Amino acid sequence: MKEFDVVIRNGTVATAGDTMSCDIGIDGGKVAALGVSLPEGRSEIDATGLIVTPGGVDAHCHLDQPMGDGSEMADDFESGTLSAAFGGTTTVIPFACQMKGQTLRAAVTDYHERAKGKAYVDYAFHLIVSDVNESVLGQELPALIEDGYTSFKIYMTYDDLKLDDKDILDVLAVAKREGGMTMIHAENSDCIKWLTEQLVAAGCTSPKYHAASRPAPVEREATHRAVTLAEIVDVPALIVHVSGEEAIRQIREGQARGARILGETCPQYLFLTADDLDLDGFEGAKYICSPPPRDKSNQDAVWKALQSGVFQVFSSDHAPFRFDDRKGKKLKGDHACFNHVPNGIPGLETRMPLLFSEGVMKGRIDLQRFVQLTATEPARVYGLYPRKGTIAVGADADIVAWDPKREVTLTNGLLHHNVDYTPYAGKVLTGWPVLTMSRGEVVCRNGDLVAQKGRGAFLPCDRPEYVKANRVA
Template sequence: MRTLIRNGTVVNAGGALAADVLVDGETIAAVTAPGLFDTADRVIEAEGRYVLPGGIDAHTHMEMPFGGTFSADTFATGTTAAAWGGTTTIIDFAVQAKGTSLLSTLDKWHEKADGHCAVDYGFHMIVSDVNEQSLKEMESCIDAGVNSFKMFMAYPGVFYATDGEILRAMNKATETGSMIMMHAENGIAIDELVADAIASGRTDPVEHGITRPPELEGEATSRAIRLAKVTGAPLYIVHLSARHALEAVAEARNTGQNVFAETCPQYLYLSIEDLAKPEFEGAKYVASPPLRPKDHQADLWRGLRTNDLSVVSTDHCPFCFKDQKELGRGDFSKIPNGMPGVEHRMDLLHQGVVAGELSLARWVEVASATPARMFGLYGRKGVIAPGADADIVVYDPAATQTLSVETHHMNVDYSAYEGMSVTGRVETVLSRGSVVIADGEFHGREGHGKFLSRDLSQYLV
């Protein structure tokens, strides 16, 4: 089937131009001057619209176990919500439990996702147990198309890795050309601050932010960068939230070290004031790293412009307020960590374009092109070009909408952005040539999405 998207403005990371896009089957056949083709099996009118490569959310947690419960979105519901928001690829995390193998973990996550996703997906691997077997299995994961490995400097007793364990995994990454991803917070110090707060009777949700200060994110980020320097490993800092961490990343990048970082929309728009909302409402905003004071936001926007922040992902890890977030009433340390966001990332970043924080091309770069390059998908994903998968978003920049739990499609009972008015809206979404969103309706299906076996990062080869 041939689809013609005509009279739109095609926006890639390299810039924007008036062009028509011809899709043949699952791939883009041509990007041409307007009017060169006038017939197709299906014609999508895009006058006054942007035609974008589908978004790539490189950090999601569907069905993730945490604190005795699971994140509320399944791979089916979460990828459907992603499609509504113009994201046509997610990269989720297979979570190794202590005492289990990486390969059995990967098999388990394939069982969760295969046949259920509405858009394409890949996996990173969380390495929580560093030993000779898991180090060897990193090579087998790479052969299976999973070549990025997340480690934690936080959550002692669960995911925490010592500096020595991190060093060993980084040496393996250097040997194999794979990527180490790091949750950089000083978990040992944080646990002491948490214990002191609870012993003192300070148990409200805002204490989650107070006991995870930005200085401890900065310290851990700096330490991870130095370990990467010693081993020669590339390093990707996930969900960077604080200027202290950003300064460490910028310093390393200025010396030519292969250090990259992502931030998330919640750190660009929300703050510790949300964590301090009364009547336990602040629990809705508990995530790690925590929301920071508002004055960090300008630094993060600046980091996106300078490329010290390379990617915007969501860390989508939704827990319902009722029965899940409420597990932490009377003890903030028991509130499941995570927030919903996979549906709103493209729209929230577009507000940066509206406000002059980002150019059109930079919007596409941080939301699609750079994640594709960073995680071995570029050419297939992240670009409107002949031969690429026809993952395409037709976006109306003039439309307005109000974000709300009443209208979102994520499987969670609140919106972190309730009542926020935004300019711009996803109008039509194609996933590998199939229309999945059009005319305000979902036309996709569970199981359409394919697993993506990823190449090594283009930034490392």
């Protein structure tokens, strides 16, 4: 009988569809067998008392993304993927961002150079489409989809990124024709601009007014419009980083009408509120992200939407800007107006532990739903399933072992990102990843790094199942 490279024994194995007590045989970096009392492997891992899940797929994170305002992201592909691995994530999908006047292909080429030789875990790329023209729509975007860059994000806000409704319709039409997945940042840009002008004129410039400049109706209107535009083109679309009930209602109603609208939310909308923006001094700038955190009732609404299936994806939206840094949150000074603070918070390493502790261990969701949200559905939505996102024969052996009894108090010093704070400091979590394996190789174990940087591989993505049937020949 064939000897396996690695056998993981005695764990409780959870997938999106089942939980079982079994051994996992790994050969050539792939799952080769699931069974009881498998033959001995060249290497043995005892998972007694541990819960074994597929490695996480963080389908929305920003690493070493070029910025147009002089700010710099703190995490590149080395520190970002290291942080991901220690948090149980084995695949990341950051963004190759097209700057105005730049070709999409040039953005992709640049991003490959930024990633080269640095990653600890595997990675794919989304595109950010910010400059829509005949060449992008007719040549570049179709060619890049064919080459494995099958998902792209578009913005309804931010002056240097936003598209108008006609441009969005044009991009959605390409997605329908070519089989791509469109991600939409849904906030009404003109409303934000008007509200910001009113606040600044009144002298309301501290971080807490970031939330006042982007209230729930701003997100609700844009979400309604994004859903409507996708319905008009009759194409799937995913609304990213949804913050609360008003936007959730637009997605849920669209889904009920039969629109193929998918939803994503993030830890900040479960664990932070607008009150975090109102800390003493400039501390609230640490929590500036868009859309902003809402209130406790909206947190409850996000939990309910996670439970009920409105959301398919749970991502970090990791946007790593250091706080005490002139290229980070203090880009414009120690007391800058809220609209001059780089948007985003770190969360790659804490995404899965937060949901495991507060979701699974507190009975809000079961293990199957945890796996769906953090691994299986992100892989499916973005064309990486079944290679990624599951524990099944033939899948990459991307595996995480969780100690459900381990209690951890989050501190920034515990984490491996290059950011000087975590927004979740002091939170006590129950359950922690104690082993992360990527393609059959242990990356980290019991807090120690085992693998070498550069082992992570780029993953071209297939056209997702969500859009294959929709594609127009």
